[in-house]
Amino acid sequence: TEAIRRRDEEEQVFLDCPSMDNFINFQKANAKSKKELSKKKKSGWSRFCENLAPRTPISIIWKSFNRFRGSFSCNNCPSSNDSRIWLDDFLDKLAPPFVPSESCFPSSAPASPSYDPLDEPFSFDEISSILDGVKDSSPGIDGISYSFIKKLSDSSKLILLSIINKIYETGTVPDSWKH
Structure with missing residues (x-):
């Protein structure tokens, strides 16, 4: 069409x-x-x-039922657990090429020491607690839902935490994230 x-x-x-x-x-x-x-x-x-x-043969009915229901055999789905095969495509979906790299963030200027606990970087326990309490909603423009983020491995959550802390530390949110 x-x-x-x-x-x-x-x-x-x-x-x-x-x-x-x-x-x-x-x-x-x-x-x-x-x-x-x-x-x-x-x-x-x-x-x-x-x-x-x-x-009408029952096989025709079931075949049509499954087709309308959306059951299909996926030819493009990764057929291997070997991450080297599908990892690049996955990473391009998670962070498309237009997402700014770390070098786009300004480096943080040395600040005077602060003893306010609210100025501390977020901890892994804090982000885990936040994600545990979040309800799923429609994904944003990036297409990533909260349920997807909740299911990230701990190492992936640590990378996300690092990005969040970098934004918090510099006070600079990438323009593409403000939409």
Whole structure:
């Protein structure tokens, strides 16, 4: 359909030139195509049900049921537990190329010593406690939900904690995170 073609074009534009605007355009086109596919799926299911007959083979019914339900065998899914095969693709989704690198953050100027406990960096226990109490909600523009972050390994949570503490320490939030 036109919506799928548009989504694929926007995805290619984003992949060729990763930017926040191209990502937003891709997300909008993706949402529109999902909505259109959902409508087509609903009308297809109605047509299928209307055309059922007492002699319809059960295998046809189950095959159609699974197709409409969304059960499929994934050819693009990682077929290996070897992280070297799928890790780069995963990391590009977690931190797309347009996410600023650590060098984009200004280095912190030496500050006078502070003894206020509120000025201390966040601890691993604090971030763990926060994540335990967070309820899942719609993901932001990055597409990452709280449930995904909750399931990160401890080493990944430590990296996230390091980024959060760097932002807190410098007082500088990357512009791309302010949307």
